[in-house]
Amino acid sequence: MNGQTMSGQGMNGLALxxxxxxxxxxxxxxxxxxxxxxxxxxxxxxxxxxxxxRKGEVRxxxxxxxxxxxxxxxxxxxxxHPQEGRIxxxxxxRRRMRPSHAAAQGISRTFQNVALFxxxxxxxxxxxxxxxxxxxxxxxQLWRHGPALDEEIRHRRVVEEIIDFLxxxxxxxxxVGKLPYGLQKRVELGRALAMEPDLLxxxxxxxxxxxxxxxxxxRFILDVNNAFGVTIALIEHDMGVVMDLSDRVVVLExxxxxxxxxxxxxxxxxxxxxxYLGVAH
Amino acid sequence: xxxxxTGQFKTSYKADMAVFPIRQDRIGLAIILLLAFVxxxxxxxxxxLSAVMIPLLVFALAALGLNLLTGYTGQLSLGTAxxxxxxxxxxxxxxxxxxxxxxxxxxxxxxxxxxAVGVVFGLPSLxxxxxxxxxxxxxxxxxxxxxxxxxxxxxxxxVSGAIEAPVRTLFGMPITGPHATPELRYLVxxxxxxxxxxxxxxxxxxxxxxxWMAVRDMDIAxxxxxxxxxxxxxxxxxxxxxxxxxAGALMVFLWYGSAEPEVFSISxxxxxxxxxxxxxxxxxxxxxxxxxxxxxxxxxxKSLFPMLGLSVGAATxxxxxxxxxxxxxxxxxxxxxxxxxSIWRTIKQKLRVWxxxx
Numbered sequence: 001m002n003g004q005t006m007s008g009q010g011m012n013g014l015a016l017x018x019x020x021x022x023x024x025x026x027x028x029x030x031x032x033x034x035x036x037x038x039x040x041x042x043x044x045x046x047x048x049x050x051x052x053x054r055k056g057e058v059r060x061x062x063x064x065x066x067x068x069x070x071x072x073x074x075x076x077x078x079x080x081h082p083q084e085g086r087i088x089x090x091x092x093x094r095r096r097m098r099p100s101h102a103a104a105q106g107i108s109r110t111f112q113n114v115a116l117f118x119x120x121x122x123x124x125x126x127x128x129x130x131x132x133x134x135x136x137x138x139x140x141q142l143w144r145h146g147p148a149l150d151e152e153i154r155h156r157r158v159v160e161e162i163i164d165f166l167x168x169x170x171x172x173x174x175x176v177g178k179l180p181y182g183l184q185k186r187v188e189l190g191r192a193l194a195m196e197p198d199l200l201x202x203x204x205x206x207x208x209x210x211x212x213x214x215x216x217x218x219r220f221i222l223d224v225n226n227a228f229g230v231t232i233a234l235i236e237h238d239m240g241v242v243m244d245l246s247d248r249v250v251v252l253e254x255x256x257x258x259x260x261x262x263x264x265x266x267x268x269x270x271x272x273x274x275x276y277l278g279v280a281h
Numbered sequence: 282x283x284x285x286x287t288g289q290f291k292t293s294y295k296a297d298m299a300v301f302p303i304r305q306d307r308i309g310l311a312i313i314l315l316l317a318f319v320x321x322x323x324x325x326x327x328x329x330l331s332a333v334m335i336p337l338l339v340f341a342l343a344a345l346g347l348n349l350l351t352g353y354t355g356q357l358s359l360g361t362a363x364x365x366x367x368x369x370x371x372x373x374x375x376x377x378x379x380x381x382x383x384x385x386x387x388x389x390x391x392x393x394x395x396x397a398v399g400v401v402f403g404l405p406s407l408x409x410x411x412x413x414x415x416x417x418x419x420x421x422x423x424x425x426x427x428x429x430x431x432x433x434x435x436x437x438x439x440v441s442g443a444i445e446a447p448v449r450t451l452f453g454m455p456i457t458g459p460h461a462t463p464e465l466r467y468l469v470x471x472x473x474x475x476x477x478x479x480x481x482x483x484x485x486x487x488x489x490x491x492x493w494m495a496v497r498d499m500d501i502a503x504x505x506x507x508x509x510x511x512x513x514x515x516x517x518x519x520x521x522x523x524x525x526x527x528a529g530a531l532m533v534f535l536w537y538g539s540a541e542p543e544v545f546s547i548s549x550x551x552x553x554x555x556x557x558x559x560x561x562x563x564x565x566x567x568x569x570x571x572x573x574x575x576x577x578x579x580x581x582x583k584s585l586f587p588m589l590g591l592s593v594g595a596a597t598x599x600x601x602x603x604x605x606x607x608x609x610x611x612x613x614x615x616x617x618x619x620x621x622x623s624i625w626r627t628i629k630q631k632l633r634v635w636x637x638x639x
Contacts, residue, residue: 077505103507117498119563120491128491132507136488138516144483149295152487156294195506 016161017196017228024090024198030055030231031076031199036085038071038255045071046082046255053199058225059233060246060263064275067252069235070112073201076233077109078102090198104132108192109201112235114184118177122187125176126162129194130155162190166220182213189220193228200224202234206241214238218245243267251275284632300482317471322464330463331536333580338467338474339532340576344556344568345481346524351554352562353485354517355497356406360399360418361525361553363425366545367395368526369533370435373444377437384449384456385469388530392523398425399522406514422547429542445539457534466535473531477524482565484520493517494563559610561622570621574613578606 024030029052038046046068053059061069074080076087078097086093089105108129117125134155140148163169166186171179176187185205192200205221206214218241224230236242242249243263251259251266253275259266266272284305291297301307321334347361371394375387402421409417429435436444448458455461456469484490492513495503504510533540552575560571582602586593593601617624 079501079505098509099501099504100507100509103505109505111502115499115502117495117502119498120494124491124494128495128503128508129506131488131492131495134488138489141484141487141489142480144487148483148487149298152298153294156298160294191506 016158016165016193017230024055026056026229028055029053030090031233032086032088033072033076034086034088036072036075036082036087038068038075038080038082044255046075046252048085049252049255049257050085051250051257051260053231053233054248055198055231056225056229057231057247058221058245059231060242060249061233061235061252062237062239062242062249063252063258066254068255069252070203071255072252073109073203073233073235076102076199077107077201103195106196106198107201108195108197108199110185110188110192110203110205112203112207114181114188116176116184116188116191119175121173121175122163122168122179122190123156123159123172125187126159126190126194127152127155129191130159132195159194162193165193165223166190182209182216185209185213185217186220189217189224193224193230197230199231199233202232202236204235204237206236206238214241221245284629285635286633298486300486314475317475318468321471322468325464325467327463330467333577335463335467335470335536336532337572337576338470339528339536340553340556340572341569342474342477342531343525343528343553344560344572345478345565346521346528347553348557348560348562348565348568349481349485349493349524350517350521351557352564352567353490353497354493354514354521356403356514356517357411357415358418358518358521359415359547359550359554360402360421360425362529362545362547362549363422364395364399364522364525365529365532365549366425366429366542367398367522368392368529369540369545370429370444371395371526372530372534373437373446374435376447376449380447380449383451384534385451385473388473388527388534391530392526395526395529396519396523399518399525400515403515403518406518407511419547422550426542426545426547429545441541443539443541444533446534446537449534457538459538461535470531470535473527477527478565481520481524485565489516497563555610559613559620561620564620564622566625567620567622570625574609574621575606578609582606 031053033052034050036046036049037044049072061072063069071080075082078099078101081096086095088094089107117128120128134151136148136151140146163172166189168183168186168190171183176184179187189202189205202221206217209217221232221234222245225232234246246263248261249259249263249266250257251269251272258271258275259269286303286305289304291302296302301310321330325334343361343365347358350356350358368391372387372391375390376382376384398421402418405417406414430442436442446457448455448460450456451465451469454465456465485493492503492508495506495508496510496513500510529545532544537544556571556575557568558571559574560569561567579602582605583598586598613621617627
């Protein structure tokens, strides 16, 4: 370990994130959400929300329960299709998109309730995250020796870097269903990282963790952001974490945006205080 | 103990990613293959080969095919016997159209026909999940069986309505028909099953197997990883049906010799599904263990009474067999709901750390 971080080449010159897409300069909007509205029948989950996520930043989305935060993430990675509004990622605008296309464009995410592949080992889970980068087709896979195996080994090396980075070497071959919750969250982060995303969406990465686990997770998130240059959008209820980690915060309430700005501005906003503490009518 | 991996260090990812990373497993597999390929044909005898081993291998292959679909990809199917039938009838048509081509080529080729049919009946799997998908595949089962009865072209307009394996030779020796030796038939079946098992093992240990399991365990997350659901599921249906089709062709040509459409009925589908569940969902070895338990156990029990010198009526033996097998299945499922493969894994784990408890 030389302790040096080289931007664009990943930590300690790792192969992971060695080929980065730099079509969007740091600080420019990577993802823009414009006037997005999402309805489920008569229920308006999101109404007319606009914000952007700039390349290289940690963007927090907060709000009380039911504010539409997770729906927003689902819209961003193509799981829900908004009735109105536009989303541009890396300058490309889209209205409808399948989740697998969003993944191919470089958006990956973790889930509020751990959504790991329970029957598979830690290693296989993270290897599954490499699927998009694996090219050998069906007929090579029938014959697992030669090119298909070479490819597996190449990706195994990258996966091992993630395992080292997240310090989960000891549970490499354990089925993830048997891991404690904190470790499962970490494996899920690893699986999302394995896609080498440009934009990483984290849905409550610290939910249900104790202080120590939260601190570990914060460190990993900051490292992912700094060392790998991954842009992060995160939903979190722990305000201490949000204020410390994020560069900018957007606040939703009942599907509307009520504040947007630096953590300190948002903290001082009367609308946000009212949303969280309630107002006397 | 003999089974211990201590000291077997892996210095390359290749060694670590091998299907059998532990040396004792590799030795064990070599011994099993040696027994199956050499000792069994030499010392097995006609009855053991043609009435036990060949059916067992055929069922194991069908169970393996279903396991790829249900155990690995999580798509419940009740159309197994229908797909086996497609393989059998395709092979029959092919070999009667082109008698000069080697039968083994047609047995393998018939798998493609059943794969194509499997893909068609797999299409609803994008929208339908779980038990409802099982009902959709039930349609395949009934429709295909209807075809086998109602379309005379499929059985070459035979009066009997059955298909009969014509005599075909391999290296000048008959492998089908009344003069085929059990040894040769057994070796052909064993070779095909071994080859297809090896291919299945390659598939499930690589990218495709991981995609299948990802779809099984959490399809939403799989989609967000960039795994496209429909192609992945359809591939599973295709590969699974291929295996079932080959198993069906082997069943008619190298085991039964002739078959009526009733052979490919729903009860056969259930039988194979039970083999998969009892053997272990998502386990290749489980398919073999399940087939051995469900097909092999009654045979063992039936021969037990004469061996013990008891004279019991044939009907009584039949009833006792049913009761014992039923009780054992319930027993196994209580002890280990994840099937025989899981028991096998537990045994291996215990052996590894013996004499310590963990």
